[in-house]
Amino acid sequence: YVLTQPPSVSVAPGKTARITCGGNNIGSKSVHWYQQKPGQAPILVISYDSDRPSGVPERFSGSNSGNTATLTISRVEAGDEADYFCQVWDTTYDHGVFGTGTKVTVL
């Protein structure tokens, strides 16, 4: 199972960033999103398509339908600059699968 993300997304401060994660019928799976800043371990920012773990700002939201899941970052701040990865469980083969990753640059 392959998850495809755009390599990069650029956004001005205060604007909205949308990061897509494409996969065959991904809408039938639960999608989880991770943020990774340079030199740091990833952190979970969205689970089960749209749930925000405790401590994650409300500016982070997620959706999932059809063949595309989307992570949306509203009112982008400089501190949101990071790599973002989507992830699902491929229950056909009992494998975890990560997306290719998207580097978000704040202009």
Next chain:
Amino acid sequence: EVRLLESGGDLVQPGGSLRLSCAASGFNFVYYAMNWVRQAPGKGLEWVSAISGSGDGTYYADSVKGRFTISRDNSKNTLYLQMNSLRAEDTAIYYCAKGQLATVTSGGLDPWGQGILVTVSS
């Protein structure tokens, strides 16, 4: 506070073996699945292996199946990854990560350890 601390990373020759450990604290270890995820230098995340809370379910990426073995000691709150027949392409930072549930194929990974470097080179 939930904490995960990896250890055991090293420089090893191709064909060699290494065992990683992940010491967990701050949560009831037996109630949660655990995972290993790796990241080659400058690359993305690659899921490696997972184990259910009870330890009776184990799962592997095709790239490591038959060479790596995941296990856990719930009495010691510790996760392990035995890595045999290591290859240059296994060079990466290895992270342990807690699942959100006891079953493996559900939920995200939260939190992650700080990672440990494994280098396979002659």
